[in-house]
Amino acid sequence: MNKALLTYLVWPLVKFLIAFIIVQLIVVAMTWIERRLLGFIQARLGPNRVGPWGLLQGIADPVKLLLKEDILPTSAEKIAYFLGPMLPLIPAFVVFALIPYGPPPAFTVTRVNVGLLLILAITSTAVYGIILGGWASNNKYSLMGGLRSAAQMVSYEVPFGLSIVGVLMITGSLDLVQIVRYQETNAWNFLPQLVACFIFFVSMNAENNRTPFDLPEAESELVAGFHTEYSGMKFAFFMLAEYSMMIVNSCLIVTLFFGGWTFGMFGVGLTTSVLRGMGFFGGILGAAIFFAKVMVFMLVYVWFRATFPRFRFDQLMDLGWKWMIPLALGNIFVTGLFILAGQERLMYWIGLALLGATVFYLGRKPAPRKGIHASRVSEA
Amino acid sequence: MQVEYPKPSWSQKFLVLDLLEGLKTTFRELFKPKVTVRYPEERNEPTDRFRGMFKFSYDRCIACKLCAVACPIDIIYIDVHDDMIEEGGKKKKVKVLDRYDIDVKRCMFCALCEEACPTKPKSIWLTTKTYELATYDRNDLYFNMQELEYWEDRPRYTGLPEEDEKPRLDETRLLK
């Protein structure tokens, strides 16, 4: 067989399929993990009926959704209504070809030297499906959900992109593999770029419509938001796209800020060269580390969902435009100053100090607030 | 008393400690014991006073109709006739209970009938600790005297009735 064909078409396709299957498995698992974890956090058990510990819930749900009646509202815009759930799926799937899962070249599907930009460009098209679906349902709640989603996506695309700039300035590359290689020889980027990491994390929650920012489907306000009128497999497609995008963003934050497939800093630990030294097993190990990190962030999504109330729409905009964007710009400026001064190591210490202060404060018992506790004070 | 408003310090605000505090709480809860009961397998035992399904005792009942009077929604139907019996050579007038029906589907389990019952022990009581009363047919919830006394022995539900036999939603009953 032609070697070029093998290198550029067959192998990438095979690798993409493998990665795609893994990701879809995570999606299936997440439907169970999310509810189970939510249950455990909320003093209940979560789904535990289908199979042992409810493990087969991830299969039972799609089967149920597939068998469900596919309802088309009479006054819906038919073509747009059908396109709505399909459109977000495409970018959500395509992006998986661009992410390095393990040590290159064997464990990257394609290596694009502007991979980061390409991913940003592709993922931001996912919103069209939601807007289209919300509008085509011909339901006021859906419409409001769709509009909210559009505004939210547009607003948070900006801090999302800006927060990455700091990383780019440090690492000097748009190539995801390069960014990871930089982090294993230096510290993981979340240390020098703690603020950027925070902004990225917040924006990615907002991009995915996850809980503090789940306005487009805010079930207590808009019934179900943009997918109020969707049922059956179309609804499943929306969910599939949402979870896939969650995984994409988790992959991105792992790659950009948490060392990708490596497990080590300053050249110590399981760096790429060490993993390569272990041969194929090392590659598998790298991918495992990568997906383990991704799963951690997926769980953090759930943890957030369990903890936080929901923002209001104008507050969400405020946060995006008045806080996140200036903060991201400031971060770029400060990073630039440090780089100019050649004091990049100092940023690590600042990041460490901030983290340390947070942990310290959090470990302390909060002082009881006097007035609220007056009942007990007076008794004592 | 004026309620106290929380005043976080500047550093606490900067480090988003208010949010992390909540995360800490949920994380701690993750490892606490769970309170839900896996219902059909595990059951909570009702307390001794739990007001559940009725139980009726024909032998104790003196047919005084006080329970029917006490019922706020009139779902206890009692028919009585007088009978003469001979006891020790004397003729004695007794009340004989012909009908003692309770329309359990309309019951709100207030236990006023139990409270009104003058016999000791009560001849109608609700402390049977039975709460699984769901049926597939509304009419199954109309209990007559025998059923009220021996509902444990009632034939269990065996399956949906045939299509023709299915009770239809009768609008007259709704309007009444």
Added chain:
Amino acid sequence: MSETTPPSTPPPSAAPAAPTAPPVRGADEIKRDPLVAAAVARAADAVLDARELVGEITLFIDTARIADVCRTFKDDGFVYLVDLAGVDYSKFPNHTGPRFSVAYTLYSFRRNARVRLRVWTDGDVPSVTAVWKTANWHERETFDMLGINFTGHPNLERILMWDGFNGHPLRKDFPIRGIDTGARIYPEVFPEGGGPKAGSTGKPVNDVNLYKGEWKAYGSSPAAQIGGGAKPAPPKPAPKPVAAPAPAPVAAAADDDAEEEA
């Protein structure tokens, strides 16, 4: 709000009545009670009568002047309209006079005491929504339930029953089992007369018009029509014709079967 700070101990007027019957005070004596004396003095001619029971003062007010009197009382410190309730006295034993009564319960934070104003009416009462905003829904509810017109109310429509409901449920002649409202959930599946449409299920249609005669009789009786109908009624509404072909007008066929032998 210095006025709203309640005194630490309730004044004796708020204490529940002792089991021994309290001395019955005459109307003039009650009017001179320090609780209401100031307000009564300013609207003396509108206060027709006064009564007291279990420590609660009831003042009977001239119906036409109730809004003014309420304003007077509000200015005097009774700033909070607790409750507004209408009563249909048509079946009250030995009752003569107007059919309805409306009771306004006022509360003064300063005195920590309530007073009740009452008016008699046969259908029209001036609205007090201009005095208290909270009177709005109270009056709408009273209109809905009893058919008392509150003239000058900005938005006198039904609140608990639906628009177009014919009759006023809390009137004494309204049957407790309800009336046929003609409402059908799905007219094409469940046509007038109830039950599934013939042929739609292959089953004969049940005859459900069990109480039809009674309903019709109620709908056309004059009792159902004082201030009836959905629209905010004019001060003196003309009897509204009902759509149903009226049989010979029967005196309200109120069949209260709940006067049980309790």
Added chain:
Amino acid sequence: MFDVHEMEVNFGPQHPSTHGVLRVLLKIDGERIIEAKPVIGYLHRGTEKLFEHMAYPQCIPHTDRMDYVASATNNLGFVETVEKLMGVTKQIPRRAQILRVILSELQRISSHLLWLATHAIDIGAMTPFFYCFREREQILDFFEAYCGARLTLNCMRIGGMPEDVPAGWLEDIEAFCDKFDAAVDEYESLLTTNRIWKRRTVGIGVLSPEEAIEWGITGPPLRGSGVEWDLRRAQPYEIYPELDFEVPVGKNGDTYDRYLVRMEEMRQSNRILKQCIPLIRETPAGDLKAKISKVIRPPEGEVYHSIESPKGELGYYIVSDGKTQNAYRCHVRPPSFVNLQALPAMARGHLVSDLVALIGTIDIVLGEVDR
């Protein structure tokens, strides 16, 4: 370009966060509410009409069904009103009075827990819901142990209480009280300082004290506006004068203040419970009913009596004709009904999301609004 394009939205009656079957007709410009018009009556069951047709003791189970999350206080209001009409208020045995206070304070906690659960989940925090229900279940277990029902208690009688406390009940309540303050702290750690929660509640639906009184608002919403008025203090009933508790008030009258007030009320109710348990132990067991005739036939007259239900002033206006055993007219002054009236004024100018928070903060129960 800057035209106002109004859209009409039916908020409810089937909506996740209208707490039942409330329907709010919204006129919105974008997401901003121009006009909100509550439409009620979907749960109207004619309770007042039913009261006219049944004997006084038979009404008690029906009062359960008005504010179905706080049935003990509903019962309390009704039986106290009838007792006042009969003039037997003073004859109620002390043990029965303490028991009534215990039940109504437990009910207050459980009602506030349900309020917090639904209010939080309306604003998007789903976890407090389950924590609140965890504690609420324990309270419902107490109710079940006392009277046999968990929700519609029917737990009071005219002239006293139906039953004495079951064995071990007071000890269980004591154990619960000891743990409950920590539970409230836990809810607060999720919400009180949380910046998202504060953003969602501070400055939303502000009611000045004058406005609140003008709208007839009672209960925690009134106290949140800064009016220190609680019927347990202002016109004390049962044994409340002996008890030591605070009436928490806010000062801004916004949703956050109402939230703080209710949180503090739960603590104060807990404090009352702790005081009541030693008191009830001092009283002789079994002394629960005043010596009144079984057939309740109050004298002719009218009476209004109200108590502090978890939602505000719950009043009953009873007209008796002195001849029959049933009320000639029984009008209920439901706190939710009156408080809900202020919703349009509070919601004007806010966003759709705030409407949800406002419905939550008024703490309506549609069974009580519609009766």
